[in-house]
Amino acid sequence: MPDESESALERMLPEWHFREVHRIRVPGTAAEVMRAAHATTWAEAPMARALVAITGADISARRRIVSDFLREMGEVIPTGDDEFLLAAVQGTGDVPRPPGTVSEIVTGCEEPGILKIGMNVRHAGGMLTTETRVLATDERTRRRFAPYWFCIRFGSGLTRTSMLRAIRARVLREMSPA
Template sequence: MRLDDVLPEWHFRERHTIEIDAYADTVFRAIEELTWREVPTFRRLMVLRFAGRDRAVDTRILASMTKDGFTVLDRSDNELVVGMISTRLPARPVPLAGELPADAVRAFDAPGHLKIVFNFLRRGSTVTTETRVWATDERSRRIFQAYWALIRPPSGVIRRAWLRAIRERAENEPVFL
C-alpha cells in the first residue's frame, strides 16, 4: 500500500529528493541498514528532541524508530511506507491492531490524535522521502500547527542529511556481478 493509499490527504507535509546512482535493492538496503553513526546531524537533533536520550551510534535508524512506535506499513520494490498514530502533543504512540497496520492507520479517526506517515520512494535514480501528518480533529490540528512551525526547519535538515547518508551508503556498496 503506497503513501498515497495510506494518507491521501494531509494537514502538514514535507518532501525532499535526491539522485542516487544505485540499484533499487541497494538503495532500500541502505535505508534499512543506515545507522545513527552515519547521520550525526540527525542523531544530535534527535537527542535534543528526546531530552538528552542518546541512541547507540551503531543502532539502525529505522529499527530504533520502530521501537519508538513507528510501524513499517508497507514495503514494495520501489517504496517503503512507515507510520504511526499518536496522541497529540505530548506524543504517545497508539498501538496498531490487526494484521494490516496500513489499513488501521487509514481508517483511524478518533479525535485527539495525529496520523504520521512517511515514505521513501524510488523512481529511476530519484529517491524521495515525504512526511505527511493528518490531525483527526481541529484542536489537534491547531496544536500540531504550532509544533510544526518549530520542528519543520530542523526536520528538513534531518531529512536531507538522511538522504545524503543513504546515497553515500548505496553508491559505495560493492557491486558483485
C-alpha cells in the first residue's frame, strides 16, 4: 500500500537529474482546490499566459491551464482527488521514442537518449504544489539537456508561481460568500 504522504510523482519518478518545485498555501479541501486547479484559465494567470505565449504554444484566455494545456504535453495518469500527474518522454537526437505507453516508458525504459519527465499539481496539508522532475537515461543525454534546463528554469518558475497564485485566487473567490 502506498504511503499517503508520498506523491504519485515520487512513486513514478523517485530519482531525477533536474527538479523544480513551487508551492503556495491554499485553504480548502483537496477536492475544492483541485476542482479550482482544473477550472483556472490562462486569463486568470496573465504572467503565465504571457510567458507560455512566447514559446509559441497555442493558448487562449479561455483555455484551462491544467485540464487543457498540460494534457497536451503528455499522458495524464489518474492518482486520486488530491493530485494531477502528467508523464512525458522525449527522445533526443536520433533516438526515437521507445514503444509503450508513456507511463511504461517513464517507469521502465533505460535505453540511452531518453528524457523521462514527470510533473504534478498536488494539494496536501494546506499546500498547493507543482513539481517537475526530469531524468535522463544516460550521462550524455543529461549533459545535453542541462543548458536547456538552465535557460528555461527562471521563466518556468515564474509561470508556475503565476499559475499557483491564480488557482489560489479562484479558490478564495469560490469560498467567499456571495
